[in-house]
Amino acid sequence: MRIPVVIPFKPVNPKTRLSCVLSDDERELFALAMLQDVLNAARDAGCDPLVLSTAPFSLPDDDGKVNVEILNEGLNEALNSFCIRSAGPLAIIMADLALADRSSILSLMTSGSDMAIVPGRGGGTNAVYIRYSDRFRAQYYGSSFMKHMKFAETANISCSVVDSFRLYTDVDEQEDLVEVLLHNSGYARRYLQSIGFETESRRSRIGVCRDPHESGVVG
Amino acid sequence: MRIPVVIPFKPVNPKTRLSCVLSDDERELFALAMLQDVLNAARDAGCDPLVLSTAPFSLPDDDGKVNVEILNEGLNEALNSFCIRSAGPLAIIMADLALADRSSILSLMTSGSDMAIVPGRGGGTNAVYIRYSDRFRAQYYGSSFMKHMKFAETANISCSVVDSFRLYTDVDEQEDLVEVLLHNSGYARRYLQSIGFETESRRSRIGVCRDPHESGVVG
Numbered sequence: 561m562r563i564p565v566v567i568p569f570k571p572v573n574p575k576t577r578l579s580c581v582l583s584d585d586e587r588e589l590f591a592l593a594m595l596q597d598v599l600n601a602a603r604d605a606g607c608d609p610l611v612l613s614t615a616p617f618s619l620p621d622d623d624g625k626v627n628v629e630i631l632n633e634g635l636n637e638a639l640n641s642f643c644i645r646s647a648g649p650l651a652i653i654m655a656d657l658a659l660a661d662r663s664s665i666l667s668l669m670t671s672g673s674d675m676a677i678v679p680g681r682g683g684g685t686n687a688v689y690i691r692y693s694d695r696f697r698a699q700y701y702g703s704s705f706m707k708h709m710k711f712a713e714t715a716n717i718s719c720s721v722v723d724s725f726r727l728y729t730d731v732d733e734q735e736d737l738v739e740v741l742l743h744n745s746g747y748a749r750r751y752l753q754s755i756g757f758e759t760e761s762r763r764s765r766i767g768v769c770r771d772p773h774e775s776g777v778v779g
Numbered sequence: 780m781r782i783p784v785v786i787p788f789k790p791v792n793p794k795t796r797l798s799c800v801l802s803d804d805e806r807e808l809f810a811l812a813m814l815q816d817v818l819n820a821a822r823d824a825g826c827d828p829l830v831l832s833t834a835p836f837s838l839p840d841d842d843g844k845v846n847v848e849i850l851n852e853g854l855n856e857a858l859n860s861f862c863i864r865s866a867g868p869l870a871i872i873m874a875d876l877a878l879a880d881r882s883s884i885l886s887l888m889t890s891g892s893d894m895a896i897v898p899g900r901g902g903g904t905n906a907v908y909i910r911y912s913d914r915f916r917a918q919y920y921g922s923s924f925m926k927h928m929k930f931a932e933t934a935n936i937s938c939s940v941v942d943s944f945r946l947y948t949d950v951d952e953q954e955d956l957v958e959v960l961l962h963n964s965g966y967a968r969r970y971l972q973s974i975g976f977e978t979e980s981r982r983s984r985i986g987v988c989r990d991p992h993e994s995g996v997v998g
Binding site: 702723727738759761 | 897940944946947957962
């Protein structure tokens with residue numbers, strides 16, 4: 561059995577914290593590129609991805625292949641409905657984990673615990689695996705990592721924290737783009753490069769810069 | 780044989796990017812607390828830590844136990860001298876990896892490659908393992924992750940990138956403190972809590988805030 565991986569996705573006005581460096585259209589295309597990478601990683605890990613989207617969207621290299629459900633309620637409510645219907649093992653992985661790969665997703669699936677979680681920077685929940693999904697209750701938004709850990713404890717579900725920087729790195733802010741340029745080898749990096757982004761050496765952490773003369777750059 | 784772990788450390792005026800939230804004395808005490816956690820993690824992993832320090836320092840709970848060498852030259856030069864003398868397996872781990880634990884350090888040591896590297900945020904090198912240390916040449920500062928990867932390729936040394944958020948998270952900036960509060964369970968977290976830090980829920984990533992009435996807070 562291929563384990564279902566639910567990928568929540570927002571195709572319209574996504575990644576607003578990247579507005580300082582990406583135009584509206586670019587943010588949409590970049591979000592699609594990251595989703596394509598996450599889909600490919602999930603398939604490489606032998607999983608069966610399902611995108612839970614706030615609106616219809618089109619993935620140029622994936623149309624017709626990916627299963628999509630349109631969200632008609634809040635994210636937590638929709639995930640919980642899905643979990644109850646599914647009952648078996650299931651993972652929920654965010655669509656902006658551009659560094660996700662086969663190996664990190666397999667680590668999530670094979671922790672040995674009934675629940676496994678990868679925190680995001682700043683206390684979010686970037687990826688979660690649940691062996692018996694009907695026992696899970698999603699509590700996204702805010703400090704969801706602590707909420708999910710507390711939930712597992714209260715529900716007496718064994719829970720591991722999976723140690724993966726690939727799944728820990730969600731791409732939300734300008735400084736996260738350098739991680740895509742350094743550690744992604746798929747659609748997301750190619751898209752950033754195509755609109756002029758490259759790494760820029762600094763005294764401490766590397767930053768990103770953008771060639772203002774690159775064709776196709778929208779102001 | 781216990782594998783040596785070299786931990787570069789700067790006890791005087793450390794962590795300057797935390798000056799916005801920590802006084803000079805607090806930055807020194809916080810750096811010592813993180814070093815103590817890294818030392819404990821290295822020992823838990825069965826390693827033999829050696830601190831390569833820019834100046835003498837005192838660790839309240841560790842004095843007399845830890846081996847210290849004082850740096851008389853640049854960091855890269857000192858590391859290379861040590862690597863040539865050592866010749867066998869060796870790891871270099873930064874002193875600000877407050878989330879390091881036994882398991883993440885063991886992952887670094889057991890990648891199966893002759894060299895293993897954990898990148899830091901922004902393209903640094905947070906941890907590196909070398910099976911034959913006399914073949915290694917340290918190239919810290921700037922975009923050291925890419926430099927070390929390139930070095931391994933040129934020197935024809937098999938090299939793995941180890942996927943660990945615990946070793947990927949170096950604590951340099953205010954927003955990194957929340958990771959210590961969430962995922963460290965040792966000296967570093969206790970120190971931050973003792974001077975009034977706690978997590979603060981926000982709409983997106985969690986931040987940190989500090990109770991201004993907490994005793995011992997230096998302005």
